Amino acid sequence: MRANPYLFAAYFATWTIHITYLGIIASRYAKLKREVNDLKQD
Amino acid sequence: MSAPGGITRATLAKDLRMEWRSKDAVNSMLFFSLLVVVVFSFSFDPSSEESRQIAGGLIWVAFLFAAVVALNQTWAREIRNQVLDAYRVSPAPATSLFAAKVLGNFIFVSVLEALMTPLFIVFYRLRSLGPIWQLLIVAVLGTWALVVNGTFFAAMSLRTRSREIMLPLLLFPISIPAMLAMVQATTAILNGEGARFWIVLIATYDLVFTSVCLLLFETILNAE
């Protein structure tokens, strides 16, 4: 099938939004893990 | 005085007396909506024939913004002297407090509308092609919709940081259907068209939101 810029843009945008959101969750999770480790060392 | 109606009446009388002495809410609303009228007149030609097409939207936007000014003050006053805490521990039903506040705000906003409407007519050369009494119904129902939700969300945003910003953020999205109906009804009547659908829609909206707000207000008041 012929590549269509609009089709590509829409699929790309969808995954950008989802991955950004997943990234936010992951970074918050990592920060939390670090804090828990610091707490345990005290 | 222990009956719920008595408490509502007492609170309402107190609010009206305070407002009568200070005239804070009505004065600030009046000045604010006057500013809106002037600013809007720059964005289009107010004397043209098309102004009738947008007048409905303009009037209601001005009243909505002005009402937010008054709604923000409703509960702030009660917090200052811990009146709200006193209310929470008293056996008085929360719904009667809410009813009093809604009625009070309704009166303030109605006064504002009564004073502003002649100004609108003069500034924008409005002349209704439809019956005036229908406009009156739309005004009463629309104001009630704004005030019920506004009083409820003002009580809600009282508990948040930066509460003045919070009220419009909560109030505007939920009020969109009511605003749409009010604007459409007003425009339709001004242009001499039927507006029955919109009037029924606002009436239903009022009914649903008034009962749910009354139901949930106690929960909001005692949220801990």
Add this chain to the structure above:
Amino acid sequence: MKKLFPILGILSGILLSYALYQGLVVAPTEQTMGNVQRIFYYHVPSAWTAFILFFVNFGASIAYLIKRRPAADMVALVSAEVGVVFCTVVLVTGPIWARPVWGIWWTWDMRLTSTLVLWLIYVSYLFLRRFSSSGETPVLAASLAVLGALCVPFVYFSIWFFRTQHPQPVMGGGGSIDPRMLHALLVNWLAFSCFAFLICWSRYRLEKFEREVDHAHAMRSLRDPATNIEREPYSERRA
């Protein structure tokens, strides 16, 4: 439970790739719109998923108001947040489809307007959660969620009437749909629901974890006031 999470992750990965294959290769090309129509396979399933999540939010909020269980509050928060993400996808892919097909990015059509209003309502819900102090957030948010959900029929009804009075370019062709297209659509929907469930689950775990850490901090400063460092609880800071 711990094992189920990676299994679900792999499953939704497979489903999403299969759905992508179905949508891009197996489904026939639409005759008038061409390949652009394939945006439909991402756009519509996202919309359905968002609506389901908002409905879950409504149910969880009512459950919270009745039973006051923290879990119901967390479900409400998570479903609203993920619902807003999916609704954002809908609002972004819609104009990208509209541009080549209608020639305009946006029109105040019934569906577009009502989806935008829905998005606004739930964004205001998330704002309330962010701005209120932690102890009161669940009750306030649940009340707002109930009012917001009650508002949805009014939004649809008013905008439907508003827009049928003033006709606008609307969705092209109702008619019958090719069974392969329908299949691709349903597979995509299944894949995105699975994916949404996965995101909700990880977000739920994060929320639970954060609340546990907050609780641990509170307990520690109660036991030993010397460790009472200046710390903003997670429930009150939102990244």
